[in-house]
Amino acid sequence: MKYPHINYQPSLIISRLQQVEIANLKPSMAVDSPFFHLITIASLKPFFDNLPINLELEFRLIGSKILGLQVTRGYFCQDLETSLHDLVPVEALTAVGRLNMACPIFYQAAFYSALVKLTGWPEDKERPTQFTIAMEFARIAHHLQVVKNVLYCLNLDSLAEIAEDCEQVLQPPCQLFNRIRAPGDDEVSSISLEEIDEILSDAYLRAEELSSAISFEEGIRAALHKKAVVSLTQAGFMGLTGPYLRANQEIYDLRRQSDRGIVYLKPPRISIGDGGDALTRFSLRPMDILASLKWLKQMVLSEAKASSLKAIVIDESFGQKAPIRPFAFGEIEGPEGDIKVSMFVDAKGQSPIFRIRSPAYFIAQAIPHMLNQTDLSDVAALLYSLGITAEEVDK
Amino acid sequence: MFESLKSLIDSRLGKGIVLDDFMNEDGFFIKIRPMQLYSVAFFLKNDPDVRLTLLDQIIVLPTDVLPWTLAKLNTNAQNEVIYQLKSLKLPYRVSLVLEIHQDINLLSIAPLYGGARWQEADICKTCGCSIEQQDRG
Numbered sequence: 168m169k170y171p172h173i174n175y176q177p178s179l180i181i182s183r184l185q186q187v188e189i190a191n192l193k194p195s196m197a198v199d200s201p202f203f204h205l206i207t208i209a210s211l212k213p214f215f216d217n218l219p220i221n222l223e224l225e226f227r228l229i230g231s232k233i234l235g236l237q238v239t240r241g242y243f244c245q246d247l248e249t250s251l252h253d254l255v256p257v258e259a260l261t262a263v264g265r266l267n268m269a270c271p272i273f274y275q276a277a278f279y280s281a282l283v284k285l286t287g288w289p290e291d292k293e294r295p296t297q298f299t300i301a302m303e304f305a306r307i308a309h310h311l312q313v314v315k316n317v318l319y320c321l322n323l324d325s326l327a328e329i330a331e332d333c334e335q336v337l338q339p340p341c342q343l344f345n346r347i348r349a350p351g352d353d354e355v356s357s358i359s360l361e362e363i364d365e366i367l368s369d370a371y372l373r374a375e376e377l378s379s380a381i382s383f384e385e386g387i388r389a390a391l392h393k394k395a396v397v398s399l400t401q402a403g404f405m406g407l408t409g410p411y412l413r414a415n416q417e418i419y420d421l422r423r424q425s426d427r428g429i430v431y432l433k434p435p436r437i438s439i440g441d442g443g444d445a446l447t448r449f450s451l452r453p454m455d456i457l458a459s460l461k462w463l464k465q466m467v468l469s470e471a472k473a474s475s476l477k478a479i480v481i482d483e484s485f486g487q488k489a490p491i492r493p494f495a496f497g498e499i500e501g502p503e504g505d506i507k508v509s510m511f512v513d514a515k516g517q518s519p520i521f522r523i524r525s526p527a528y529f530i531a532q533a534i535p536h537m538l539n540q541t542d543l544s545d546v547a548a549l550l551y552s553l554g555i556t557a558e559e560v561d562k
Numbered sequence: 563m564f565e566s567l568k569s570l571i572d573s574r575l576g577k578g579i580v581l582d583d584f585m586n587e588d589g590f591f592i593k594i595r596p597m598q599l600y601s602v603a604f605f606l607k608n609d610p611d612v613r614l615t616l617l618d619q620i621i622v623l624p625t626d627v628l629p630w631t632l633a634k635l636n637t638n639a640q641n642e643v644i645y646q647l648k649s650l651k652l653p654y655r656v657s658l659v660l661e662i663h664q665d666i667n668l669l670s671i672a673p674l675y676g677g678a679r680w681q682e683a684d685i686c687k688t689c690g691c692s693i694e695q696q697d698r699g
Contacts, residue, residue, distance in 0.1 A: 403615040403650065406677025412650065419650050426587060496588055511623055524619045532680050 256486030281497030409504030
């Protein structure tokens with residue numbers, strides 16, 4: 168990779184140091200670990216062993232063409248579902264965010280909505296709106312990160328810098344809303360509507376510039392057009408949702424289904440494309456960014472009676488109530504597909520059993536199909552365009 | 563859209579396949595024998611009135627959790643496996659529930675739902691049961 172000093176995220180590898188550190192951590196402390204960062208593949212891979220806690224790809228090649236591919240999973244978060252059972256709800260909410268440290272809010276929102284249904288927890292009526300706003304900021308941040316990584320990978324630095332500028336502009340609200348906070352959290356807990364409005368307007372201009380530049384850039388087209396093609400039938404066959412369906416003109420989005428998880432009173436515009444290839448899926452990202460920014464602007468206008476938007480704060484008593492039903496599901500639309508948390512209790516009403524559906528798991532499983540017959544030189548950009556992390560795969 | 567999945571399966575695949583069922587806002591839940599998993603999954607995916615083309619998740623639970631109102635039919639069963647299927651077009655879900663134990667051989671549904679492959683491997687590790695691949699010869 169040409170720019171190893173740039174912190175590409177998400178990465179598919181973590182170092183031995185991190186593995187030892189994380190193996191010794193309790194789940195609730197993981198988010199405070201100083202070593203809990205992802206490291207670039209290219210600059211560090213030669214210096215670390217192929218330990219089990221990796222997402223390794225084994226290629227079979229003829230020349231530079233990939234003819235066969237095996238994905239070997241690691242065991243990073245494999246016990247997360249089990250360890251959640253031993254935690255009180257608010258600790259479990261923090262732990263489940265480990266699955267994606269850049270945007271914990273998605274998994275936390277799915278967990279939250281499942282637990283509210285399971286226990287019949289009396290919900291603050293502003294809470295769903297807070298979650299939807301938080302998820303849209305997180306969605307924008309995720310898409311910008313993936314777009315930036317792909318652009319740097321393709322040596323399109325000037326475009327990547329536009330994405331980075333947009334990220335910088337949106338940093339205050341994205342940092343504020345990207346995860347659930349505890350009461351007494353020392354960080355800033357709200358941001359004024361005036362400031363958010365200004366940020367959104369600035370970000371929208373930059374996102375429009377980025378979207379327009381991407382659509383005319385031949386380098387992106389050459390790298391992604393008709394590569395990693397997944398048709399609608401194949402997407403369903405492999406359990407792929409989100410952009411894999413929308414890139415085949417299928418308007419399937421959990422934000423339009425009001426009974427699944429967090430309710431969107433009126434969801435953002437859902438973008439679709441045609442072709443099912445990596446280019447179409449990549450092109451959906453700037454469209455989703457613009458749609459989310461526009462939706463957020465409308466939400467800010469509608470919240471005019473408040474003076475600020477507040478971070479989501481959940482106190483320690485949350486969810487500590489006997490279940491009112493034997494099981495519940497919380498499903499939300501993540502940026503890469505459906506995220507679902509399932510909770511089951513037995514007749515004695517003991518601490519629930521958890522199961523998590525992560526879209527990254529299915530995407531990783533589909534990597535061999537996507538990279539089959541691809542040139543080796545295209546692999547890096549295609550992998551970065553997937554937007555997944557090893558933790559989500561090994562949940 | 564059909565009102566009773568059990569009635570639909572009884573009429574199209576024959577009675578006695580669905581051992582127990584119930585429905586709530588989370589969809590239809592039907593209990594079947596492990597040996598009938600593949601044929602029921604094939605029907606649910608391909609029948610034009612059902613078309614559950616997306617495998618959402620495969621979940622394994624110990625039978626002593628028994629979250630369902632479905633009856634426990636096999637006293638030797640150690641685990642329940644729940645195959646959750648979705649339709650892209652219609653807003654309903656179906657969960658196929660099977661009781662299994664170590665000696666049971668399940669037939670893989672990976673030929674129908676490729677996304678099942680890794681999940682089935684995880685089931686084998688968790689439950690100690692084996693999953694047979696289809697003979698494509």
